[in-house]
Amino acid sequence: MRDLIVTNLEIVPGRTITAHLGLVQGNTVRSKHLGRDIMAGLKNIVGGELKGYTELLSDARDEATSRMIEEAVALGANAVVNVRYSTSSVTAGASELYVYGTAVRIE
């Protein structure tokens, strides 16, 4: 477990927020992969889970989150509260994963 607490609550259970350090954010834009798309083409006939895409988006969100955490650490925070994710299609075949929250100090 990382030592920095990330939560989408407005508070950290059992702790007191002593300082708000401002908005921190992270994003990444990922495009689809041709190989994965061929599989997706087949799956579009029979249905079912597109595991390649599930992993792709999950990894991309992890990356966006770690960028946000880096920003928070640079501000001297030990927690990020009220985290929100958002996903948008930039063009056909590419998605932006965006995460933002408020960096705080807790004790």
Add this chain to the structure above:
Amino acid sequence: MGSILAFLTLLLIGFVFGKMNEMNHFRRLDQDEQTYAHIDVYNIKRPTEPLAADGVLVSGNVVIAVDYFKVIVAGLKTLIGGQLGTYQSLMTRARREAVLRLKREASELGADAVYNVRIEFSTVGANPRGVGGVELFAYGTAVKRP
């Protein structure tokens, strides 16, 4: 003639395998939801019960492809409007799966509940015929009771 035959074949394959996939998925969901029934999930922001210190952000996501039959039915249905049952079941499956994966992650951490659960939707790999797949993403804060 050949193209009509190909179309009908795809439609049939889509219908049979799509239906099978869906039935299997619903069956699996029913089982797995029982397994993780002990994790309480809330979408309230401020916990009203005493909790152990800290919390961990947990999430679950799933991308599910739209089968050929659903795409064609949706295309036809948009001519007359009304309820689109084929996509409704697709969304339900995906949403239940995403929440289930969130619960699984919480359970692996030994959590008792997940607060402030948010569910997000996005489309993946849109092709000219319609959506390639739908992604449902659920996230929230896993907490322990003291």
